[in-house]
Amino acid sequence: MSALRKTCLIVDDSRAIRAVARQLLEELGFDAREAANGLEAIASCREQMPDMILLDRNMPQLDGIGCVRAIRALPGGKEPKVIFCTTESSLMAIAEAIAAGADEYIMKPFDREILELKLSMVGI
Amino acid sequence: MTAGEVALICDMLRRRSGLTLPPEKAYLLESRLRPVVRKYGLADLSALSALVARRNPQVVADVVDAMTTNETLFFRDMKPFSMFRDLVLPALLGGRAAQRSFRILCAGASSGQEPYSLAMILAEEAARLQGWRCEIVAIDISTTALERARAGVYSQFEVQRGLPTRLLLKYFRPVGDNWQIAEELRAMVRFRDFNLLNDLAPFGRCDVIFCRNMLIYFDPATKARTLQNIARRLPADGFVFLGASETTMGLTDALVPIRTSSGVYRPQAATGPAVAAVAPSPAAPSGSSAASAA
Numbered sequence: 260m261s262a263l264r265k266t267c268l269i270v271d272d273s274r275a276i277r278a279v280a281r282q283l284l285e286e287l288g289f290d291a292r293e294a295a296n297g298l299e300a301i302a303s304c305r306e307q308m309p310d311m312i313l314l315d316r317n318m319p320q321l322d323g324i325g326c327v328r329a330i331r332a333l334p335g336g337k338e339p340k341v342i343f344c345t346t347e348s349s350l351m352a353i354a355e356a357i358a359a360g361a362d363e364y365i366m367k368p369f370d371r372e373i374l375e376l377k378l379s380m381v382g383i
Numbered sequence: 384m385t386a387g388e389v390a391l392i393c394d395m396l397r398r399r400s401g402l403t404l405p406p407e408k409a410y411l412l413e414s415r416l417r418p419v420v421r422k423y424g425l426a427d428l429s430a431l432s433a434l435v436a437r438r439n440p441q442v443v444a445d446v447v448d449a450m451t452t453n454e455t456l457f458f459r460d461m462k463p464f465s466m467f468r469d470l471v472l473p474a475l476l477g478g479r480a481a482q483r484s485f486r487i488l489c490a491g492a493s494s495g496q497e498p499y500s501l502a503m504i505l506a507e508e509a510a511r512l513q514g515w516r517c518e519i520v521a522i523d524i525s526t527t528a529l530e531r532a533r534a535g536v537y538s539q540f541e542v543q544r545g546l547p548t549r550l551l552l553k554y555f556r557p558v559g560d561n562w563q564i565a566e567e568l569r570a571m572v573r574f575r576d577f578n579l580l581n582d583l584a585p586f587g588r589c590d591v592i593f594c595r596n597m598l599i600y601f602d603p604a605t606k607a608r609t610l611q612n613i614a615r616r617l618p619a620d621g622f623v624f625l626g627a628s629e630t631t632m633g634l635t636d637a638l639v640p641i642r643t644s645s646g647v648y649r650p651q652a653a654t655g656p657a658v659a660a661v662a663p664s665p666a667a668p669s670g671s672s673a674a675s676a677a
């Protein structure tokens with residue numbers, strides 16, 4: 260049945276955070292892939308566009324803002340739901356992420372309930 | 384605390400607030416009343432129960448307040464709020480076109496997330512509500528919850544529970560580590576300290592009543608009484624929203640669900656077109672006075 264499972268891409272430079280997010284998302288029925296920075300995320304999206312992207316903001320190489328802009332410009336790049344997931348919690352940072360193309364925004368630390376609520380907000 | 388003292392407090396709670404504490408939940412007394420014991424500088428819960436026995440009004444109010452469960456979140460369960468926007472609001476726009484006013488009662492509003500969710504929906508629909516008077520009255524028995532509701536200040540955790548980020552950006556501003564809802568939204572909701580066991584007559588006619596996740600704490604007799612109290616405020620074309628695990632079944636015939644497990648109810652005698660068939664009114668003419676929702 261794996262063809263029916265939703266796919267997600269977890270983008271974070273912390274391997275520990277990727278592992279936590281992966282476990283939660285797999286429990287919620289996603290097939291998860293990972294990327295350690297924005298450039299890796301774009302490469303991954305070129306290969307296969309996921310249904311949802313959980314995106315950190317501050318990362319080496321290419322940060323979350325640059326990453327979501329680049330992904331939105333790819334063919335099919337408007338499709339995935341993009342949820343920012345970052346410790347940045349200023350109004351400016353949130354507004355910037357939404358303006359850059361994110362659908363939702365999670366301020367770390369977060370828990371399973373918040374992740375589930377945000378997923379249903381973006382309709383996934 | 385002796386069994387007699389536990390019974391004394393439980394009995395007071397049931398009569399005062401409707402809260403029915405089943406024996407297996409009696410342990411909640413210990414944890415939730417500890418701050419009240421401390422506040423009055425008492426030795427223990429036995430000393431507190433002595434003050435309750437003497438009906439010390441401030442102590443009784445504090446005990447009731449401490450025992451309420453105020454758990455809530457923005458747009459809780461989502462569906463009731465989309466039903467309000469897509470089904471109830473168009474029905475009101477049609478049915479109240481002559482008066483151009485309606486009143487929403489939010490019973491058991493806790494710290495305000497529910498009435499403010501409704502206020503945000505109305506604010507988003509401000510264009511259609513030009514010239515309308517939209518009242519939201521929010522009541523609760525917990526003074527602590529009401530204080531929080533009036534202030535409209537929520538933690539980072541609370542604004543992430545159910546509140547879409549787009550609405551956070553539009554209607555909240557940061558205050559320190561917290562977020563406060565905009566003044567114009569706070570102005571849309573009137574908060575009142577009111578016990579739902581009392582007759583709701585002072586609130587007059589209420590076109591829509593939200594009464595969610597409060598009846599679950601009541602015994603069947605109190606549930607039935609509360610539902611009848613609510614039904615009496617409702618015009619024939621009014622709506623009631625109950626919580627996901629709440630029902631009128633076996634409690635009252637005064638309210639009937641519009642569809643099974645919709646959580647939306649109408650008065651039994653409701654006649655006229657089926658809800659689904661009520662067409663949205665054409666865009667309300669603009670001009671006249673500004674919408675109170677704007």
Ligand SMILES: C[S@@+](CC[C@H](N)C(=O)[O-])C[C@H]1O[C@@H](n2cnc3c(N)ncnc32)[C@H](O)[C@@H]1O
Pocket residue numbers: 399400401402451452453454455456459490491492493494497522523524525528577578579580594595596597626
């Ligand atoms: C669990 S909260 C539900 C809040 C909100 N309606 C929701 O669904 O998210 C229940 C609220 O009902 C209030 N409550 C309990 N008994 C009450 C009574 N007799 N009169 C008014 N409010 C009451 C409590 O103080 C509490 O804030």
